[in-house]
Amino acid sequence: MILPPDYLKHLESILKEEISSYQLSLKDKKALGLRANTLKISPERLSDILEGLEEPVKWCKEGFYYDEEFKPGKSPYYHAGLFYIQEPSAMLPASVIPIEENDKVLDLCAAPGGKSTYIGSRLKGTGLLVSNDISPSRAKILLKNIELAGIKNACVLSEAPEKLSLKFPQFFDKILIDAPCSGEGMFRKDENAVNSYIEKGPEYYIPIQKNLLLEASKMLRPGGIIAYSTCTFNIMENELIIKDFLDNNLSFSIMPIDHEDYGISKGMAILSENAQSLSACGRIWPQRQKGEGHFIALLKHNGEKMPYEAPPFKENKIKNIEYFHDFCRNNLNIKLEGNMVQHESSLMMLPYGITDLKGIRTVRSGFYLGDLKEKRFEPSHALAMALNKNNAKNIVSFTETDEALYRYLKGESLHMDIKDGYVLLCLNEWPIGWGKASNGQIKNKYPKGLMMN
Structure with a gap:
């Protein structure tokens, strides 16, 4: 691999005699990783059921390296949303930002969704996750991954940051x-x-x-935290970006990141104008750790936290809502309650505290429950993925070796003696999607875009 001379010269000024080991590391195999989705499964249990996993990732307690012979995207457990395939270094930002339950969190450049799905699991169904990507096509991929993970408290947007800051002034507790x-x-x-x-x-x-x-910074609440990260090594895009921000925003200070215990190197010892050292930042170098590399800085607003008051919810008349209630009564063992809105035929449950999104390019305003048709309700795949096996009245559960499981994931209908109506199909105890039973046949409702080849 021939590297640009200017790049090598700059990197040598940082790494000194270590530059040769960095260059040698580029000949190594790339690091492969995946992360357990703790909304559905513990890392320990995932390690038990997935063959091909290797040692844990030091800086992410939910992460694992995996063997190159293992193809996790072809595993049926991927279709159950039990894990997210993610380069190990990229697990760093969402692991070090101190997420707390009930936080309102913005992932500003979120696609394809690795960091958002991690944040969503750490929120444990509480608070609010707003995931944004300025590219509409990438935002659709982001949405798919959020719904596959079973996250119910998220909105997916595709908007420029300048418009978001006008809509969400001093709104978020944490921003990535x-x-x-x-x-x-x-x-x-x-x-x-x-x-x-x-x-x-x-x-x-x-x-x-x-x-x-x-x-x-305009969208952060007093006392909140911004995590800034890149997958690049030069100081111009990393420490000097943070220095410039601190020099011009005196209400912020840099937070130290745990370093050596987690295999994270310190940032460069550059001082801001008010003598804050950027060695508090963190780096992953490919010649030092098993990862492609990353930079992370945590910036805290020094103001006092303010009590949060959710904006009032404006009740909306929902056409044919009785069909949704009929579906829940006939098919579910739980109640689905919350602030609901209707967009054309789609029924959404809004996350707690979300503001009016008028004027913002919105891919999904909340938890997509399904579609209200003229005389029926059709549940969404997102709803299936957010349930657990005990939530449904009519279920079919497969094991990993069942032929019918793979036929379902490929979009085929199944022949089974089962009660007519909607069926929640599961891999062991984890839902994978809907079917609709009639006269001994289950019509496949698995989304075409997710089907196995």
């Missing part, structure tokens, strides 16, 4: 910015990343990164 960057940590994983770097180096991304931090 996994900023667009020159991608130096992608060189081993993707050789095309070198060509992208030559076309768009650090100079292209620096204004974008500064603007993301500025707009995020």
Whole structure:
């Protein structure tokens, strides 16, 4: 791999004699990882049922490395939402930001969803997660992953940060910015990343990164925390971005990150104008750890936390809502209650505390329950993935070796002697989707875009 000379020269100024070991590391195999979705399963149990997992990831207690022979995307447990496939270094930002239950959290550059799904699991169904990506196509992939994970308290947006900061002034307790960057940590994983770097180096991304931090600071509540991260190594996009922000925002201070115990290297010993050391930042280097590399900084607003008052919910008349209640009564063992709205035929349950999203490009305003038709309610796949086996009255449970499981995941109908009506199909105790039984046949309701090849 031929690296750009300017890049190598800058990196040598950081790594000194370690530059040769960095260059050698680029010849190693890329690090492969996945993370347990604790909304559904513990890391310990996931390790028991998945063959091919290796040692845990030091900086992420839910993460594992896996063997290159193992293909997790082809596992039926992937379709049950039990884990998210994620490069190990990329697990760092959402693991170090101190998420608490009932927090309102913004993931500003969220696609494809690795960090959002991690945050969603840490919220444990409480609070609010707003996941945003400015690209509408990437935001759709983000939505798919959030729904697969069974997250009920999320909104998915596709909007510019300048518009979000007008809609959400001083709103969020925690904000994660996994900023667009020159991608130096992608060189081993993707050789095309070198060509992208030559076309768009650090100079292209620096204004974008500064603007993301500025707009995020407008949306942060006093006492809140911003996590800023990149998958690049140079100091211009990392420590110097943080220094510039601290120099111009005196109400913020940098928070130290646990370093050595978790295999995270310190940031560069650069001082801000008010003498805050950026060695408090964290880095993962590919020659030191089993990962492609990452940078992370935590910035805390020094103001006092304010009590939060949720905006009043405006009741909306929902057409044909009785069919939703009929579905719940006939098919579920739980009540689905909350602030509901209707968008055309779609029925949504809004997360607690979400503000009016008028004027914001919204991919999903809340938990998608299903569609209200003229004389029936059709449940969504998102609803199936947010349930557990005991929530449904009519279930079919497969084991990993059942042929019928794979036929279902490929979109085939199943022949079974079962009560007519909606059926929640499960892999062991974990839902994988809906079917509709009639006269001994289960019509497949598995989404086409998720089907196994």
